[in-house]
Amino acid sequence: MIVATVLAGSTFAPPVTPANAEDASWGCQVLLCAASQKPSWHGVPYCVPPMTRLIAAMSKPGFSWPICHEANAGKPGRETYEDCPPDTTVGYSSQGDNGWRGEPDQCIKTVDICRSPNKRGIDTELKSATVRRVFGDRGDNCIRQIAIPRPRRTDPYFFDIPNDKGVKERFWFNLNN
Structure with a gap:
């Protein structure tokens, strides 16, 4: 034994x-x-x-x-959480006072939607994803950060x-x- x-x-x-x-x-x-x-x-x-x-x-x-x-x-x-996929980084779904960020419960993927085969972005690839941030002052830039829920162990x-x-x-x- x-x-x-x-x-x-x-x-x-x-x-x-x-x-x-x-x-x-x-x-x-x-x-x-x-x-x-x-x-x-x-x-x-x-x-x-x-x-x-x-x-x-x-x-x-x-x-x-x-x-x-x-x-x-x-x-x-x-x-608590599995590792994020290789093409993503760890992110947070909430941020509180004094910089407290909660649990690292998101995987963040940066995507250039202008170069994506689907010109509207990667909606069909990541159905549960949400756009986290848009870069550029008018919000029309091609770079998006997509948040994917991080799997729990x-x-x-x-x-x-x-x-x-x-x-x-x-x-x-x-x-x-």
């Missing part, structure tokens, strides 16, 4: 002896279950209780993420877990019941 692999990854670990997942600390149980990929933790009966306990604990005041010190993984990271949390060579591998997971 993955327990022996994760626990063996610690720098000063004694020779690896088989370990049972049930013997692991809560932090290691969470880490092992979050790292389960096929199936995800939802499909591993052993993983449902520690992950359900985690989800319940997260809603309580003073929550502190359980850590598996033996694995040198720390707390998980979180990235199905599995927004991740652990970076060092393998037996010390190279970190990323494991994505979600906390949906």
Whole structure:
């Protein structure tokens, strides 16, 4: 099982002896279950209780993420959105006071609509897009910035877990019941 692999990854670990997942600390149980990929933790009966306990604990005041010190993984990271496509940049749908911009929830594509095969722009290509800005004082310039909603990750949390060579591998997971 993955327990022996994760626990063996610690720098000063004694020779690896088989370990049972049930013997692991809560932090290691969470880490092992979050790292389960096929199936995800939802499909591993052993993983449902520690992950359900985690989800319940997260809603309580003073929550502190359980850590598996033996694995040198720390707390998980979180990235809500997927990367934008290569021909776009990250943008924001709202801007508040004092420069606060909200979440980076848009992908922005700069388009020269005068050179587009469709002279009216790229409406047929990006049906869910909205024109964000028009360059030029009269609004008749050919350059437009098109905003596309940025896709949300199905599995927004991740652990970076060092393998037996010390190279970190990323494991994505979600906390949906």
